[in-house]
Amino acid sequence: MSTPTATRLRAGDASVTVLSTTSAFVTSWALRYFGPWWNAAPVRVEDICAGPLVTANVDAQAYDDLARRVTTVPHDEATYARARLLLARDDTGTITAVSPAEHLAYRSEPCAGRLVVHGEAPEPVALAAARLAREMIRAALLRDGWTLLHASAVAHDGQVLLSFGSKGAGKTTAALLLAAHGHRLLANDRVFVKSVGADVRVLPWPAAAAVGLGLLDALGLYDVVRERLRAGERLHPTQHPEVTAALLAGRREPLWEPDGRRERKVQVFPDQFPDWFGMELATGGRVAALLFPRIDPAAAPALTDGDRTLGEPDFMSGSTEDRYPDAFGLARGLDPAGGDVARAAVAERLAVLPHRQVVLGHDSAANAAFLTKVADEL
Known part of the structure; x- marks a missing residue:
């Protein structure tokens, strides 16, 4: 023993x-x-x-x-x-x-x-x-009154920028580009949030980050990952074997599930962001602003008009958490994504913070420069 x-x-x-x-x-x-x-x-x-x-x-x-x-x-x-x-x-x-x-x-x-x-x-x-x-x-x-938002997040000097959107909207793109240019990565897909006084405090949700092969290539990280794998290092074991095979073979186009509805992505350990990519991690902060990105391959990065604000779909819900039901009695009847009172308090505080809607193209250098400028202004 x-x-x-x-x-x-x-x-x-x-x-x-x-x-x-x-x-x-x-x-x-x-x-x-x-x-x-x-x-x-x-x-x-x-x-x-x-x-x-x-x-x-x-x-x-x-x-x-x-x-x-x-x-x-x-x-x-x-x-x-x-x-x-x-x-x-x-x-x-x-x-x-x-x-x-x-x-x-x-x-x-x-x-x-x-x-x-x-x-x-x-x-x-x-x-x-x-x-x-x-x-x-x-x-x-x-x-203790925390709830879960479906958002990516980066932090700078304790101030957090949250990015919202459905799958493919650009949450991960925005977070990783900012994390590669001076911000700290706090979350790839979800965060804990709680209204404390006039602030909304943020904590990360540790998880393997899912990054598509195309996005990995666009961010300039594909060759880093491939060389690490060829040297014998591993990504998270939840990664599909076909993704690993594609990386080793040098394939860069997206891989899809057999039904064509879901992309099979690279699964990155949290510690691989600093160790492989030089992206530092944040441990928390307070929300300073909200970003609503949209990807348009033909567009140049820019601010856009619209009335997109925080909504119910931006909070995690019980239906999205059914992969891990409370089989072991840990939550004792609590909503696995947070209660209505906590959500309402967070929504009220976030509604008065600066909001920006942006469109991002497929030029990662231009996207990074634009997002850094927007984040600095916010």
Whole structure:
């Protein structure tokens, strides 16, 4: 048995510790995945005395024992992280679950803030532990009045610029171009926000960032990624194997799912933004302005007219969060994207901040110069 190791995460007033008694890979993964975004840091095991805890071990026998316990009693079935999950609840509120396809078994004590995951291999256990730790932080922040916006974000001197829009509108393009030119990247697709006095405070949502092959090429980052992969480094394991194959083969055109509705994208670890691309990460700030980009390949970057303002689709909703339903009782009935009161308070504060609608073309250098000018003025 290896030496027990632990990583503690903090976001706002919420914290959780990831502990493993069998694999340092698990806690190293949490340290890498959450990094500065959630103040991830090693902690001595003897200093863990209270607070939410995820214990994650590579232990085939413990997995078999929990899996057998679930399947031999009455249980429900759900889909969690796109995998079949069998769940059993006892009269104390403890939830035991097994994901047969992933060879993962769980035991959750929601009221005690304790969750255990066992599996047969280090990487699936590490992925599950990070996912659960993130869900525990989310639940704590939701209880504290935070809500989730569907937006990218960059920060400069503590002031945050949020970019809104549906898929393909240019949120990621705007964020990465600004992050490459002096701003700090705070989020690729979603952020936690909370109304505090006259301000709207922002916290990042750590996740692998999805970047299309075409956008990666337009940003001048394609060759960096390809050379890293050829040298033996890896992108996030949720990336589709066809994307990796395309990168290694030098293909730069977009890849699509078989139904043609969804692009298969490069999945970038948070720590790869500073390490591979030289883009620094931000850990929070206050919202200073809102940006509503639109991509027009034939256009030169410019301000545009229109009445686009913050709306209900710009908040994450329960339907968008159904990949991770509250199977383990962590949110205890809370809306996984935030309550109506929190949303209303945020919307009211954001409505009075400067708004800009912009069109971006396919000239990345021109886009970057234009966006930097707009951001500086805001």
